[in-house]
Amino acid sequence: MRKLPHVALPFRLELRAVPSRNMAYFSPVLALALTLFFGALLFLALGKNPLTGLQVFLLEPIRSWAAISELLLKTTPLVLCALGLSICYRANVWNIGAEGQLIAGGIAAGSVILMFDNGSPVLPGGMVLVLASLAGVLGGALWAGITALLRDRFNANEILVSLMLTYIAQLLLMYMVNGPLKDPHGMNFPQSRVFSPEFLLPPLFAGSRLHIGFAVMLIASAVMTVFVYRSFAGYRLTVGGLAPLAARYAGFSSRRALWTSLLISGGFAGIAGAFEVTGPIGQVLPSISPGYGFAAIIVAFVGRLNPIGTIFGGLILSLFYLGGEMAQSRLGLPSAITGLFQGMLLFLLLACDTLINYRLRWTSPAHAQS
Amino acid sequence: MENLAALVAASINSGTPLLIAALGLLINERAGVLNLGAEGMMLVAAIAGFAVGYQTHSPLLGFAAGAVAGMLMSSLFAWLALVLATNQVATGLALSIFGAGLSAFIGQSFVGMSLTIKPTPIPYLSELPFVGVALFSHHWIVYFSLFLCAAIIWFLYRTRAGLVLRSIGESPESAHALGYPVRSIRFAALLFGGACCGVAGAYLSLVYTPMWVEGLVAGRGWIALALTTFATWRPARVLLGALLFGSVTILQFHFQAIGIAIPSQILSMLPYVATIVVLVLISRNPDWIRLNMPASLGKPFRPG
Numbered sequence: 001m002r003k004l005p006h007v008a009l010p011f012r013l014e015l016r017a018v019p020s021r022n023m024a025y026f027s028p029v030l031a032l033a034l035t036l037f038f039g040a041l042l043f044l045a046l047g048k049n050p051l052t053g054l055q056v057f058l059l060e061p062i063r064s065w066a067a068i069s070e071l072l073l074k075t076t077p078l079v080l081c082a083l084g085l086s087i088c089y090r091a092n093v094w095n096i097g098a099e100g101q102l103i104a105g106g107i108a109a110g111s112v113i114l115m116f117d118n119g120s121p122v123l124p125g126g127m128v129l130v131l132a133s134l135a136g137v138l139g140g141a142l143w144a145g146i147t148a149l150l151r152d153r154f155n156a157n158e159i160l161v162s163l164m165l166t167y168i169a170q171l172l173l174m175y176m177v178n179g180p181l182k183d184p185h186g187m188n189f190p191q192s193r194v195f196s197p198e199f200l201l202p203p204l205f206a207g208s209r210l211h212i213g214f215a216v217m218l219i220a221s222a223v224m225t226v227f228v229y230r231s232f233a234g235y236r237l238t239v240g241g242l243a244p245l246a247a248r249y250a251g252f253s254s255r256r257a258l259w260t261s262l263l264i265s266g267g268f269a270g271i272a273g274a275f276e277v278t279g280p281i282g283q284v285l286p287s288i289s290p291g292y293g294f295a296a297i298i299v300a301f302v303g304r305l306n307p308i309g310t311i312f313g314g315l316i317l318s319l320f321y322l323g324g325e326m327a328q329s330r331l332g333l334p335s336a337i338t339g340l341f342q343g344m345l346l347f348l349l350l351a352c353d354t355l356i357n358y359r360l361r362w363t364s365p366a367h368a369q370s
Numbered sequence: 371m372e373n374l375a376a377l378v379a380a381s382i383n384s385g386t387p388l389l390i391a392a393l394g395l396l397i398n399e400r401a402g403v404l405n406l407g408a409e410g411m412m413l414v415a416a417i418a419g420f421a422v423g424y425q426t427h428s429p430l431l432g433f434a435a436g437a438v439a440g441m442l443m444s445s446l447f448a449w450l451a452l453v454l455a456t457n458q459v460a461t462g463l464a465l466s467i468f469g470a471g472l473s474a475f476i477g478q479s480f481v482g483m484s485l486t487i488k489p490t491p492i493p494y495l496s497e498l499p500f501v502g503v504a505l506f507s508h509h510w511i512v513y514f515s516l517f518l519c520a521a522i523i524w525f526l527y528r529t530r531a532g533l534v535l536r537s538i539g540e541s542p543e544s545a546h547a548l549g550y551p552v553r554s555i556r557f558a559a560l561l562f563g564g565a566c567c568g569v570a571g572a573y574l575s576l577v578y579t580p581m582w583v584e585g586l587v588a589g590r591g592w593i594a595l596a597l598t599t600f601a602t603w604r605p606a607r608v609l610l611g612a613l614l615f616g617s618v619t620i621l622q623f624h625f626q627a628i629g630i631a632i633p634s635q636i637l638s639m640l641p642y643v644a645t646i647v648v649l650v651l652i653s654r655n656p657d658w659i660r661l662n663m664p665a666s667l668g669k670p671f672r673p674g
Contacts, residue, residue: 004551009453009591009623012384013454013672027593058564072537088595136499137612150646150650154650154653155653155654155655155656156595156649157649157653159459160595160596160645160646161646163589163592164589164592164596165642165646167589171639171642172639174635178633178635188665255644261484294467298467301460336471336474336475336477337475338471339467339472339475340468340471340472340475341467342467342471343410343467343468343471343472344462346460346463346464346467347465349449350450350461351450352463353456354454354455358455
């Protein structure tokens with residue numbers, strides 16, 4: 001083993017005395033630029049003109065007002081999930097099950113709507129929608145609460161538990177649309193009834209699919225900004241994540257941080273699911289999210305775990321989703337190209353983040369030899 | 371009796387990919403590196419193995435392609451986590467997300483295609499009653515996985531190199547001070563882990579369900595990660611855990627076959643629920659975990 005060569009690199013990473021604040025904000029920009037560069041190479045490798053490729057992927061989805069409203073529509077669940085995940089990651093709680101929490105929220109909200117939407121309404125549509133959204137929050141928080149409970153009581157790894165719960169939530173959704181929530185007159189398709197129009201989220205603008213959930217998302221980002229930067233609870237969470245020993249010395253409970261962050265995160269993911277079901281989807285389907293909960297992990301990192309930053313992150317990842325659809329319809333490429341861009345962005349972001357704590361020093365080959 | 375033999379055979383069949391992947395991850399973790407990208411590596415290897423197996427009609431080349439794909443994926447992780455000292459949890463997650471995207475992208479033109487790969491029964495032994503069907507009529511990769519398990523036990527506990535690997539997982543600083551190239555050894559461990567996850571992924575798309583669908587691995591990479599904890603980082607217990615999880619997976623089909631009135635979706639939750647239950651049981655005593663876990667697991671090490 002001694003004979004294995006030491007890795008000789010043409011550069012050296014030099015620890016900075018103080019982490020660079022500028023780099024922390026510049027890193028996502030650099031990562032995005034590099035992602036687009038590698039994306040262009042990818043288009044080239046697939047035999048497409050790289051400039052046309054990037055144009056279709058990035059500019060086509062935002063050419064018209066209608067297209068932009070679709071962009072904002074997809075941004076909504078991404079940002080809602082990422083707001084909660086940011087809180088978790090600040091507290092060093094690795095919740096990666098936002099997708100499952102979103103699905104749990106969607107199931108809960110859909111069940112409430114289907115209960116009231118039976119032809120003889122006892123409550124006005126608006127009230128039912130509020131109830132459904134609250135059910136979504138509860139459903140998501142409950143799902144995340146399982147992770148918190150098992151971590152707290154039994155020390156079970158939250159990464160694996162929250163991910164396993166995502167698979168379980170997906171199967172639960174499959175069961176619901178094949179069983180209790182199935183449309184009896186739906187020709188045996190695994191899906192629920194289509195909700196009546198008064199039980200759908202009202203659009204923000206006439207003729208657009210962009211619904212009131214987008215406004216809720218903006219308000220939530222503002223509230224979370226205050227929570228993170230101006231509240232004592234938010235401060236306790238951040239300290240607990242950055243310096244667990246200092247937090248313990250100060251008497252900040254790590255159990256409380258675990259529960260708070262996971263319940264907040266689950267609640268946000270749950271309402272995102274509720275908004276999907278009562279918004280653009282309008283019924284309960286076997287699949288209610290194309291991986292928003294996973295993409296939101298990237299959104300949270302791109303947004304620097306900052307509630308306002310997540311909006312920018314959400315816009316980028318939403319653009320990637322639309323770009324994938326465009327690449328499929330215009331260039332005949334698989335829409336799964338979205339996942340490739342997502343993965344590249346996260347990889348490159350992590351690589352660029354190294355520059356926050358380290359300075360890159362190029363070394364001459366002669367120096368590297370010694 | 372014949373039913374039981376088929377049940378045992380099916381459990382071994384479904385436990386094998388878990389065993390191979392978890393053994394590779396065990397080597398990673400014994401060297402102090404936590405690679406949460408197992409799912410992504412297995413997905414990419416599954417499609418690479420399937421594509422090559424489909425084009426060449428050679429399962430052996432398919433497995434080789436899977437191993438190479440896994441190694442390429444793990445070297446991506448190694449560059450970030452070892453050279454740039456990035457957060458291992460986040461980097462592993464990135465690898466899983468990237469792998470899911472990449473495999474779906476490559477696999478789009480293979481969706482719905484299938485292969486027929488015959489098992490390789492051991493001559494004479496496979497004709498024995500009961501055990502012939504249960505144990506000796508598998509694909510050769512199954513026997514290879516047992517050999518791999520034995521080889522890893524020998525390597526970790528009976529060779530100097532294994533001792534060095536374990537010491538790097540416990541205290542990379544000390545190993546570095548003794549002149550061992552910590553980063554290179556960790557790199558090699560990650561490549562080995564990638565190759566194992568690759569073979570496991572290829573097994574899924576070539577032998578276990580010889581076809582390609584998006585997300586074919588269905589969480590087995592994560593279950594393999596849980597297995598290393600379950601096994602308290604010991605290879606023999608990984609074997610035990612893999613068989614246990616293999617039988618849980620098969621039990622759901624068995625329940626369906628004998629007509630127990632539980633909806634199939636609920637039964638399909640079994641392996642995931644079992645993973646959570648097992649994690650809870652094994653982790654409830656934090657001292658027990660702390661005692662067994664490689665002390666530097668997941669902590670970046672930068673020489674000099």
